[in-house]
Amino acid sequence: xxxxxxxxxxxxxxxxxxxxxxxxxxxxxxxxxxxxxxxxxxxxxxxxxxxxxxxxxxxxxxxxxxxxxxxxxxxxxxxxxxxxxxxxxxxxxxxxxxxxxxxxxxxxxxxxxxxxxxxxxxxxxxxxxxxxxxxxxxxxxxxxxxxxxxxxxxxxxxxxxxxxxxxxxxxxxxxxxxxxxxxxxxxxxxxxxxxxxxxxxxxxxxxxxxxxxxxxxxxxxxxxxxxxxxxxxxxxxxxxxxxxxxxxxxxxxxxxxxxxxxxxxxxxxxxxxxxxxxxxxxxxxxxxxxxxxxxxxxxxxxxxxxxxxxxxxxxxxxxxxxxxxxxxxxxxxxxxxxxxxxxx
Numbered sequence: 653x654x655x656x657x658x659x660x661x662x663x664x665x666x667x668x669x670x671x672x673x674x675x676x677x678x679x680x681x682x683x684x685x686x687x688x689x690x691x692x693x694x695x696x697x698x699x700x701x702x703x704x705x706x707x708x709x710x711x712x713x714x715x716x717x718x719x720x721x722x723x724x725x726x727x728x729x730x731x732x733x734x735x736x737x738x739x740x741x742x743x744x745x746x747x748x749x750x751x752x753x754x755x756x757x758x759x760x761x762x763x764x765x766x767x768x769x770x771x772x773x774x775x776x777x778x779x780x781x782x783x784x785x786x787x788x789x790x791x792x793x794x795x796x797x798x799x800x801x802x803x804x805x806x807x808x809x810x811x812x813x814x815x816x817x818x819x820x821x822x823x824x825x826x827x828x829x830x831x832x833x834x835x836x837x838x839x840x841x842x843x844x845x846x847x848x849x850x851x852x853x854x855x856x857x858x859x860x861x862x863x864x865x866x867x868x869x870x871x872x873x874x875x876x877x878x879x880x881x882x883x884x885x886x887x888x889x890x891x892x893x894x895x896x897x898x899x900x901x902x903x904x905x906x907x908x909x910x911x912x913x914x915x916x917x918x919x920x921x922x923x924x925x926x927x928x929x930x931x932x933x934x935x936x937x938x939x940x941x942x943x944x945x946x947x948x949x950x951x952x953x954x955x956x957x958x959x960x961x962x963x964x965x966x967x968x969x970x971x972x973x974x975x976x977x978x979x980x981x982x983x984x985x986x987x988x989x990x991x992x993x994x995x996x
Contacts, residue, residue, distance in 0.1 A: 798872065798984060798986065802886065802977055802980050805976045805980050806868070806972065806976055807861060808855075809854040809976060810855070812851040812852055812853055812854060813851070813967040814850070815849060815850045815851075815852070815893060815964025816960075817847075817848055817850075817950075817956060817959045818847050819846055819848075819946075819955070819956050820843065820846070821844055821945060821949060822841055823844060824841045825840055825842065825937070825941060826838070826839035829925075829928070829929050834925075836916075836917050836925035836929065837916065838914075838915075838929035838930055839915045841911065841913040842909065842911050842912065842938065843911075844909045844945075845908045845909055846904055846905070846942070846943075846950075847903045848901060848902045848950040849901065849964075850895050850961060850963070851964065852964050853890070866889070867890075868887075868889075869886070869887045870884060870886050871884060873989065876985035876986065881985050881987045883987055884981060884987075885988075885991070886988065886992070887992045888972070888992070893960075893968075895950060895951050895960065895961075896947060896950050899944055901947070902943055902950055904942045904943055965993075968993065969991070973988065973991050977991065
């Protein structure tokens with residue numbers, strides 16, 4: 653890669669060196685002296701020739717040196733057609749090398765989102781987002797006590813971590829209405845898709861981080877020496893993720909949700925019973941019923957609460973480690989070799 657950059661830089665500077673050499677040669681010819689007035693008076697306008705006062709090889713008393721060409725202007729050196737393209741290519745390569753971690757992180761996130769919306773569950777490698785100035789500088793050495801610095805970053809967290817989960821279920825909505833002495837009812841079964849999330853409080857407060865509580869420990873395994881980064885391990889304890897607290901923390905996706913079956917009574921007047929009652933299925937009523945069922949499942953159904961809690965815990969680990977701890981310790985010349993997050 654270094655050799656490729658050297659070749660590109662040589663291509664970019666080749667035309668500049670030639671232009672400078674031509675410019676210096678023109679100055680040397682100009683310093684030879686102006687032509688004599690007698691010679692100028694005999695020249696016709698618009699002509700381009702060279703006039704010598706004495707034959708070549710026999711300088712006379714008034715020999716002024718070689719004459720400059722007059723009249724026409726010398727043609728410009730044609731510009732290489734690939735020069736702008738090479739400049740932009742070299743600039744793009746250099747920017748790509750400098751911001752390679754940012755580009756890779758954004759590309760992975762975009763690909764993950766596209767696959768998620770397309771319905772594919774693909775496990776992609778995790779690349780944390782980091783600017784070039786957040787990486788470890790070679791030769792950095794420090795004896796600073798990192799414990800308070802890292803804890804200060806953790807105490808500055810002001811947003812919770814959210815773990816989201818999607819699940820499906822079916823429910824039945826039934827309406828009963830008697831027509832005279834005949835009972836009449838109409839029911840329909842619906843397929844619903846629900847979205848819910850659990851929250852993790854990443855900063856429970858100053859009392860939580862008191863040394864006596866033992867909820868935060870930082871251990872330096874090695875110090876930075878001669879450009880080699882140091883190593884450290886961090887252990888943290890946080891409250892367990894909180895499941896949805898109200899029915900408003902659950903939403904129903906109306907696009908894939910749909911009716912899958914319908915039933916009605918066959919008593920007299922028969923099918924007319926269903927025709928009369930069916931308009932009593934407003935969408936607002938169906939949405940409220942589905943939302944209440946989904947809220948109950950998000951707090952009591954193990955097949956929903958299990959993935960929901962695991963998603964919240966994973967999001968909390970990535971948020972604290974990649975966005976707060978890792979950049980802080982890297983700035984002091986350390987790498988985070990072990991990070992453990994426990995739950996109470």
